[in-house]
Amino acid sequence: MNTITDIPGHARIKHFIGLIRVSTRRQADENLSLEVQEQRIRSFVENTPNATLNLHIETQSASKLSARRSVLKAALEEARTTKGTLVVVRIDRLSRNMDVLPLLKGVRIYSLDQGFVAPKRLKELVAEAHRESKVISDAARISAAERRAKGQLLGNRSTLHIAQRNGCVRNKARADNKVQRLVDIFRTNSRLQSLTHRELSLTLNSMGFFNQVNGSETVPWTKGSIRAPRAKAMKILMSAQI
Incomplete structure (x- = not known):
């Protein structure tokens, strides 16, 4: 499991910006609930002496265009202005859309599951999350089409x-x-x-x-x-x- 010592110069980090996110279809997932993510990030930051944490909470699809995600934009702006470190449980909590990459330039990012993420690795992880999202979306569309073909109503x-x-x-x-x-x-x-x-x-x-x-x-x-x-x-x- 990654620890604070994985971050270069960790002793100098004084401020963390936590980003926790769920999408409506993932809210029931106990391993990714807002409560679990918050607990993990708070526990992580407590291991850094005298560090502060400001938490941003988002209920939004990570596949959505980043420019339309106001909470993500606020977290990134804070990371830049305070020169703090953005912390997420894992990169797919940050984004599943490749358009986020230009917005992340100059922002130090740490994933509890994947460690300190350099730009090249970050691109790989976001691309992986994007592919996973597309698989899920395609499966949902196929399932909906099959149900419509059978005359079933979608939704309650x-x-x-x-x-x-x-x-x-x-x-x-x-x-x-x-x-x-x-x-x-x-x-x-x-x-x-x-x-x-x-x-x-x-x-x-x-x-x-x-x-x-x-x-x-x-x-x-x-x-x-x-x-x-x-x-x-x-x-x-x-x-x-x-």
Whole structure:
């Protein structure tokens, strides 16, 4: 099993950026669950004296275009700006799409299962993960085609309306929670109420309060995404003063 001593200059590493990921079809896999990945990465980092860890959690297909994976982009940006080491359980948690390679230039990457990954080896591992993904995808398409040919319905349509309703409820609850947290922050520090949308987004990000976009994914605020929550939070504050 790989250890921290596998990393050249490991004693000098002070900051790790952990990336853990599941896709919807792999969430039931106990060996790759978010909890298992997080536990392994935290245990690994604890073996480095005085090192810090910031964890990025993603629920997304690794085959998706990297430019559309906001959590991956945030993790890579942090790795560059902090000169930290990006840690994953294994490379297929990072990506199964070859388009990620240009984005990884200059980023130190360590896989718990595969050790420190140099650029040439990284390309080989991503290519291998891409081939595995294609095999899985092709098998799924063939299976679906065979089921359609037999007249079988794909998916559980009998519960679709329930899933859609539950999704709407969760989305509203998540949006309301963001607004309430913003209200609490404004009450604690009233000067933030007068900041521009851009200034406010940068301040909230520096405070560690990020924009939660689904059950497990958070992304940095932007001046566009903070606009509506800020307006709702200010409306609540103004109503309380009347």
